[in-house]
Amino acid sequence: MRKSRFLSFAFQCFVIVLFGTVAAFADMIITTRDGKQYSVPVNARDVMKIEYTDTRPGGADERGLFEGWRKEGVRYHGCFRDQGGVGTAGRDLSGFAIEDRGMTNEKCVSICQGKGFRYAGTQAGSWCFCGNSFGRSGKADNCNMKCGGNRDDICGGDWANSVYEVR
Known part of the structure; x- marks a missing residue:
């Protein structure tokens, strides 16, 4: 463009x-x-x-x-539980992960779109997870942490992802 x-x-x-x-x-x-x-x-x-x-x-x-999350095709799915061990092993969104103290939902969606994943999830205010499926551990009700890069928005919670479909 x-x-x-x-x-x-x-x-x-x-x-x-x-x-x-x-x-x-x-x-x-x-x-x-x-x-x-x-x-x-x-x-x-x-x-x-x-x-x-x-x-x-x-x-x-x-x-x-x-940018990113406001583009056509991006949809919020809700708050979902996460679990796992080292890296992305066993994670609900298990394709890619990155921590950034300036994380926003928009930034996470943009990262996951750029890497070709179907879903993006923010967690604990500063984490972004990408994957092609989610929901193995069920819904959660504790997505209540403010995004490090946008204090007016929520970026998941403790072991909980705010999940967006990015394509």
Whole structure:
């Protein structure tokens, strides 16, 4: 995907509720370096796929928006028990594991997608596990630990994975 550089980036969003269904429509206002403004209509699905680069005085600050877990096909399955020994042996998600104190659900989903796994699970606030199946040990009710990289989100619990389907 080609990234474009813009000086400003804004949304005007309209939300409509029709018979219990929410539909969101938005105009994306883009101002280019030469000062021209464009209004681009987008729907909620398009907005979730936007990636942009924001150039500010003093240097470029690149940020990707709506990555990984918000893409089409990513679905939260719930909180599931884990068990195991060394590494990924015996784990509910047994394909790959990594610990990162800055872990988020988005980061874990992105890692597992990149490695070709079907499921991603965060655990204990800083762990990410990937695999192609889950649920051997059943559901859990203790996914209550905040993510190290996003204190507003939950990244599993003690021996419990917050599980996402990533494809």
